[in-house]
Amino acid sequence: MSARTPQQATGQPGTTTTGLRVGLFATCFNDTMWPETPKATVRVLERLGCEVDFPQAQTCCGQMMTNTGYADRALPLVRRFVDVFGGYDAVVAPSGSCVGSVRHQHRTIAAAAGDADLVAQVDAVAPKVYELSELLVDVLGVTDVGAYYPHRVTYHPTCHSLRMLRVADRPLQLLRAVRGIDLVELPGAQECCGFGGTFAMKNSDVSVAMGMDKAQHVVETGAEVVVAGDNSCLAHIGGILGRQRTGVRTMHLAEILASTEGDPA
Template structure:
């Protein structure tokens, strides 16, 4: 297959290894990955914050870029449940709400061929074992958009169970939100912090070295909390006290890792 990569603006700006890992996995499986250079933000953060009118140009641009890419590609993939959720569940609605019904139809067509990474691997390519090796104890956090909007189910878990060397442990309260929610974490910081504390406690209970997920945004939130907690432990208890604290890693980075070299 020839697949267009929707890198997402967060990966492009802050977590480029996630986009590179996505390419690594798909190329290892024998597929060609192309990067449409005109892509920008999909507009999710604008819509989620109530700025549908401001999101419309971004939606239109996204449709233009990936509609063109799909003339020579079989599918679009993104290592982000939330961004794919926006493409699937927001783009056509935003266009319809602005009276841009033709654009809504085009957005629906692009959305129908856009997949989150685990969806593409399991449902479209029919693969669960991607030849990965990751010798760590890992727990999986199902992010809200992948769980509730995309309904990816256990597809990420199927992929993780097939990774050589990986010890997968169940996360207590897995389906509870981590508290990120974009600007929710800033506008409702007290509630967000309490939700994050619960999530971090559950991660520690597993004894996992790594917590993985399909969204860099949620992992950023969780990792920030884990790092702050580790620094506080060191401050109170002294050097070395924070050693062994769990960290986060994107699902794509685990799947890209091999015996020749751990990606992350």
């Protein structure tokens, strides 16, 4: 199915006239540990007039194997991904890390296997896979999704979204349009939080030191909530903030964008 060109926002916050058919790639860690994030993604997109499907045959993108030197083990997952998501106008995932794997690693894995048909399938599917803020801003042409979140918030740009996907200020554009929000700049925002998947296990001392620097910057803002587009990074930052009893909460971007007036604080 070829991607359709969605119509631009109608001018009313949180509404578009698009009929874009979107496949939700929840990602395995969100599905297992943070299911409210993909649920929030669906709420935002349906509010904007998208038809959102959750194909139950989806599995891991294979990033864990690829990043630890076992890319050949990820090959069946690449095949599964293109089979599952090949029929959508667009695919969205609330994880810059996993989207980065699909767009920047899947073709390399397919090519290394010498499978020309798989390479062609990846070339057809991967460009239509978006991190949430990319889909909203670049594809739907929307920054105001009709959200309301009356709290002091600071934003951490995760490494994969910042450096692999180059989402730049798209998440900030979306956050600035949230009604009631007090959005404050995070010092040293572009510095890594120290998680880095297996890096946190293999280099735990360095990882914790980086995380403590990030947590200190978060506390300096006086924010009630630190938001990011990857729950893995938020788990690392939130673990440190929690052990320090700072009272600062973590929240995925999708959950803030899904919030409306009358929702629990």
